[in-house]
Amino acid sequence: MRFWLTCNVLLFLFITPLLSEDFISKMEYAKMLYSNPRGIGCNKCHGEKGEGAVISKYSSKNRDVVLEAPNITTVSKERFFQALTSQHRVMPTYFLTWQEIDSLYYYVSSEVKK
Numbered sequence: 001m002r003f004w005l006t007c008n009v010l011l012f013l014f015i016t017p018l019l020s021e022d023f024i025s026k027m028e029y030a031k032m033l034y035s036n037p038r039g040i041g042c043n044k045c046h047g048e049k050g051e052g053a054v055i056s057k058y059s060s061k062n063r064d065v066v067l068e069a070p071n072i073t074t075v076s077k078e079r080f081f082q083a084l085t086s087q088h089r090v091m092p093t094y095f096l097t098w099q100e101i102d103s104l105y106y107y108v109s110s111e112v113k114k
């Protein structure tokens with residue numbers, strides 16, 4: 001009885017680090033993709049957490065123009081997928097898989113990120 005208990009403890013001690021060390025979490029992967037989505041990082045325009053940011057300010061025809069990337073943390077999943085599979089005026093077009101878009105959505109919509 002005691003022998004089996006010792007075996008289990010040893011197995012646990014050796015196996016656990018093997019299983020956990022080399023793998024990155026779903027959130028770590030999603031965060032990496034957010035700043036490097038095979039193209040310009042989403043963070044460059046939408047901010048580190050998708051909160052939205054001012055891209056640039058300039059004057060045109062004597063008017064001040066503020067170019068902004070919207071907050072994307074509260075966008076619905078449908079709208080998020082739609083935005084990443086269509087063309088925009090300012091935002092570049094990406095060629096991401098459904099899984100990648102899903103990861104990006106997970107990252108920006110998650111309450112527990114970072």
Ligand code: HEC
Binds near residue numbers: 042043075080084
């Ligand atoms: C060059 C700046 C820029 C980059 C880079 C960028 N976006 Fe955008 N994004 C915008 C702007 C500006 C809009 C508003 C639509 C437009 O004018 O293009 C937008 C719109 C969106 C929307 C739609 C928001 C809504 O309310 O419907 C989503 C979702 C989105 N972006 C997600 C992303 C993700 C995810 C990435 C990275 C893969 C990304 N964007 C990269 C600038 C950017």
